[in-house]
Amino acid sequence: MQVLGAPPSPDRPASELELEIGPGRGGFLYERLAQGPEIRIVGLEIRLKWASLVDQRLRELGFAERGRVFAEDIRFALPRFAPASVSRVFVHFPDPWWKKRHAKRRLASGDVASELARLLRPGGELFVQTDVWDTAEAYRLAIEAQPAFAPFGDEPGCPLLEENPYGARSPRERRVIASGLPVVRLRYRRLDTLP
Numbered sequence: 743m744q745v746l747g748a749p750p751s752p753d754r755p756a757s758e759l760e761l762e763i764g765p766g767r768g769g770f771l772y773e774r775l776a777q778g779p780e781i782r783i784v785g786l787e788i789r790l791k792w793a794s795l796v797d798q799r800l801r802e803l804g805f806a807e808r809g810r811v812f813a814e815d816i817r818f819a820l821p822r823f824a825p826a827s828v829s830r831v832f833v834h835f836p837d838p839w840w841k842k843r844h845a846k847r848r849l850a851s852g853d854v855a856s857e858l859a860r861l862l863r864p865g866g867e868l869f870v871q872t873d874v875w876d877t878a879e880a881y882r883l884a885i886e887a888q889p890a891f892a893p894f895g896d897e898p899g900c901p902l903l904e905e906n907p908y909g910a911r912s913p914r915e916r917r918v919i920a921s922g923l924p925v926v927r928l929r930y931r932r933l934d935t936l937p
């Protein structure tokens with residue numbers, strides 16, 4: 743499926759596709775797309791209202807060829823992506839789902855992590871950030887259960903990053919930084935071959 747822009751041709755090689763999970767009000771998408779014409783990004787947002795508003799805003803900003811948001815639950819949408827079709831996945835401040843009965847809705851599950859391993863290309867990046875320590879730990883455990891991912895943080899062998907290296911911030915990230923709370927940032931790289 744050609745999601746964004748004209749199909750690739752010998753004169754126009756396919757640029758990389760990025761994916762944001764749960765973009766909410768969309769700040770990260772706008773800032774990321776403003777970085778340059780080579781950026782193409784798709785957001786999957788479960789709330790129809792926000793998905794529609796942000797998709798409309800992308801059109802108004804002139805990014806429609808390179809940026810879209812679809813109203814989708816990632817648990818059903820991720821399996822429809824082709825293998826190795828995405829270069830980066832961003833998960834900014836996912837809902838923590840405190841209640842036990844909501845555990846199934848949590849995105850930090852083995853099913854989601856294995857789908858992300860499948861759709862990321864070798865060398866692709868998975869970035870997760872949150873201000874909730876338990877959420878960070880749940881993601882760390884789910885991702886590290888997948889042999890396809892290696893930590894890609896500031897220090898070798900560790901997924902922790904001090905700063906967001908992507909030059910764009912999500913709305914929640916801005917609020918958390920303004921309130922002075924710490925942010926836990928994790929990054930992993932999709933291995934070329936499985937160990």
Ligand SMILES: C[S@@+](CC[C@H](N)C(=O)[O-])C[C@H]1O[C@@H](n2cnc3c(N)ncnc32)[C@H](O)[C@@H]1O
Nearest residue numbers: 764765766787788815816834835837912913914
């Ligand atoms: C706490 S908000 C954070 C919004 C934004 N990422 C930010 O950092 O400002 C979590 C977002 O994930 C979305 N979300 C939750 N579960 C989802 C799912 N299964 N599929 C797609 N989006 C989901 C929510 O609707 C919400 O917009």
